[in-house]
Amino acid sequence: MVAQMWTGLAQEGVTIAIPNWNHELLLPRAIDSAFQTLIRLRDEDVPGEILIIDEASRDGSPLLLRQLEALYYREGLRVLLLADTGTLADSRNLALVHARYRYIAFLDADNELIPENVPSFLRALQETEAAMVYGNLLVRTPTSRCAMNLLSNESVQFKLFQRNYIDAFSLVDRCQLFDLGGYESGYRALEDHEMWLHLAVNGRKVVFVPLAFGYYYVLPSSMATTSGNKAMEAESRSQRIYNQLQARDHLPLNTNLLRFHPALGYF
Amino acid sequence: MYPVFHAPRPRLPSVLSVFGPIEQYQADRDKRSLFSGNTGAVLEPLDAYLAHLLVNVHPGEPVLLDLTAEQTSGASTLLGVLHPRQPRVFAVGGPLPGDRRAYRGAVEEFLQQRNTDLSLLHWLSYDEMSAALKGETDVLVFLAANRPAVDAEVEQWLNLLPSAIVLVFGLGAVGSCAALDALVQRFPTGSPRRLALLRDSGEVLSASRLGMVAGRDNTAAETARRRLQQLFTSNYSFLSLLRLATEQAIRASGSDGVVxxxxxxxxxxxxxxxxxxxxxxxxxxxxxxxxxxxxxxxxSLSYRLSERFRHWRRQLAPDQTWRYRLFRGLRRSAQIVRHEGFFCLLRRIVRRCLRRSV
The missing domain is CATH 1.20.5 (Single alpha-helices involved in coiled-coils or other helix-helix interfaces)
Structure with missing residues (x-):
């Protein structure tokens, strides 16, 4: 497995990783957008795959995924069916291990990528040598066709140490995440926030690209809305780890205010 | 490396988990230019997965007889040896070590890297197989469709091991696959053996090239086939999903309105x-x-004035007060004077006073 991991690290291309936990009804939309993205990437000679990690779903997702894998394995759809439920951080670490390609787009099973823009994000990641690039997420309700808000729409600033405003829905360089030990599996919420802070304090670049990366759907009883206590716990833990002395504002930060567009460069 | 990436977690089988190691084996082999077998022509990822699941759902303790090892350069052998049920695997040894096409060493080396128990794997020559398997009941035989006279070979193994299940890999489409034609001819409807194509078990298995032959009275085979089918049958039919998608697209185009x-x-x-x-x-x-x-x-001015007066009246004489009652009386008096005259007002006042005094 380790050998496979290191071979994959060297292969240029994009793995779209979709952690899933009981999202049978929303998975087809996410997978469809991922397939459209693969087509876009292949048009630009970038190989890709879709890796779905199912965290022991009980709602029929495993059967759906079994069917889809039987139909689309050759087209690059791969499925890891786990027999127990772990944290989202565990899923993301599994994606880091099992991905075939160097770059990973993390897509939640209830969200949707905007395929036309992913090649630009990839170019931005390659040209800036960042650990992660992200862009605007258009926030929608479950079936609306228009966005009513924006997420992940600001560059990294010191206020990131206070609260998270960047979603995990982004494109990352697997090598760099590997080198820093991956996601902290002890976090039961806001593991993405912890990861951005981890990258930032280790001098890595986290770059904002002013393009829409995908659609972020707000759902009733979603994990983000029901994990209040866990989120507070995680936030205070991150505070303790990364900014106990409240001194970050007075220290240099390589990734501060980094914004990049492939057609413009840094701006 | 970091321990976080090594924590093992229990998994259910998927095409990736079954075929992933085989892909890795093939990649290693290609990298080292050991030999080049056309594995893909025989062992498809989906078929490898189905064979894996078949071992899973087999009610007995299956023993694998891999006669496709040579055609897959050992990949099909890995499929058996890496199975978590740890079946005993008898595989055709193929060319002797030293030959460029020899795969035994590569398979063993690959398994050793994964700390797999090699005692379950037995390399035999083709002629030694029948003697080694005498008396076994739960045998799964792997055969490749591109072997000469594969139908006769299937029958021969089923005669020798009547309770065995023979899996034939690499069957093509009807009308363009001689092996399939021969198998259909040898095991027609009503014959004591049944040929089943797993692609007939569900629309999502349409890409499968795996055939299964077993005695018609072999309940283990039939049960396994049905369980496999159930593993791929859901509430959704892909035709209805397709219909929904196309209807939605047509609706979005606005053609209803045009018509x-x-x-x-x-x-x-x-x-x-x-x-x-x-x-x-x-x-x-x-x-x-x-x-x-x-x-x-x-x-208009009159409306605004009336609104203003009403406002003042509410301020000066709020409802339910003596001022309001006085205002009402004055207003009524003015109305009577206006419509009926001053004397009429006096007459009314006098009449009311008289009524009260009585």
């Missing part, structure tokens, strides 16, 4: 709709005109 507006059969219907639309439009125009009139009235 309704132009086709003759909607003429009467359209006329009625147009009349209703006109009526609705007229009603809307009337309502707007009335609203406009009301707005003009509200802006």
């Amino acid at each position: 309704r507006g132009s086709h003759g059969s909607f003429l009467e219907w359209n006329q009625e709709i147009n009349q209703l639309k006109k009526a609705a439009q007229q009603a809307r125009a009337d309502a707007e005109a009335a609203f406009e009139e009301l707005r003009t009235l509200k802006h």
